[in-house]
Amino acid sequence: MAASSSHISIRKIDGISRIDFVDRNILDEVNIHQISVELMKVIESEFRPKMVVVFNNVDHLSSAAFGVFVALKNRMDSRDGQLRLCEIKPRIREAFAITKLDRIFSIHDSFDAAVKSLN
Amino acid sequence: MSEPATVFEREYTLHDLRTGLEEVHEDVASALSAHRYDEGAAFAIRLAIEEAVVNGFRHGNRNDPSKVVFFRVRIDDRSSCFEVEDQGPGFDPKAIPDPTDQFNIEMPSGRGVMLIRAYMTEAEYIPPGNKVRMIYRKPA
Numbered sequence: 001m002a003a004s005s006s007h008i009s010i011r012k013i014d015g016i017s018r019i020d021f022v023d024r025n026i027l028d029e030v031n032i033h034q035i036s037v038e039l040m041k042v043i044e045s046e047f048r049p050k051m052v053v054v055f056n057n058v059d060h061l062s063s064a065a066f067g068v069f070v071a072l073k074n075r076m077d078s079r080d081g082q083l084r085l086c087e088i089k090p091r092i093r094e095a096f097a098i099t100k101l102d103r104i105f106s107i108h109d110s111f112d113a114a115v116k117s118l119n
Numbered sequence: 120m121s122e123p124a125t126v127f128e129r130e131y132t133l134h135d136l137r138t139g140l141e142e143v144h145e146d147v148a149s150a151l152s153a154h155r156y157d158e159g160a161a162f163a164i165r166l167a168i169e170e171a172v173v174n175g176f177r178h179g180n181r182n183d184p185s186k187v188v189f190f191r192v193r194i195d196d197r198s199s200c201f202e203v204e205d206q207g208p209g210f211d212p213k214a215i216p217d218p219t220d221q222f223n224i225e226m227p228s229g230r231g232v233m234l235i236r237a238y239m240t241e242a243e244y245i246p247p248g249n250k251v252r253m254i255y256r257k258p259a
Contacts, residue, residue: 095237103224
């Protein structure tokens with residue numbers, strides 16, 4: 001099953017929601033809000049949701065986008081779900097490290113590795 | 120050996136978040152390339168400009184559509200300087216909670232200033248705090 005908004009695509013694979021970004025730059029506040037709404041909808045629609053967010057298409061990410069992922073993780077935790085991030089380019093990975101968000105997210109090199117880490 | 124590129128200097132008046140900002144990003148990227156800044160520098164500078172301008176509109180001008188953000192840039196072969204000035208009352212950057220503190224780490228906002236400081240060589244908030252001057256120096 002696949003669904004898409006203008007900014008992300010959502011694919012359901014063996015009970016796991018795979019999220020890919022359409023845009024290379026996740027900077028615009030309106031777009032970021034739309035992405036947030038879409039992702040929250042996925043979480044709310046499932047019991048103990050499992051989600052893998054794939055960043056391989058993303059070149060730039062703003063602090064507002066980081067905020068969306070923090071809010072997403074908080075919501076996922078409250079729903080007893082599991083969130084994984086993967087395929088983050090080195091420069092964006094560095095930004096996760098600078099903000100120490102790499103300590104609260106489960107980040108993996110590949111989609112397969114992220115899926116394997118899910119319980 | 121080729122001639123050094125001409126110093127790039129320009130001022131912009133931004134009326135909202137997207138109008139004009141793409142032009143800024145394009146002009147700056149082009150000037151950085153002409154002055155042989157590498158991809159890492161271009162990434163850092165784009166991120167810092169984006170964060171500073173967003174902060175100017177959102178926190179400085181409080182999204183007031185009658186207010187603008189001024190952006191000034193100077194790029195040469197060794198360093199680049201960017202000034203972002205909003206029309207708000209200013210703020211004390213020391214008052215921003217540390218977003219990496221364990222009690223703040225799960226807060227969804229408050230990381231923009233930290234990213235600016237991390238990616239730029241210098242970032243100075245000029246009192247009353249409605250103007251930030253950001254300098255990037257190429258590594259020696």
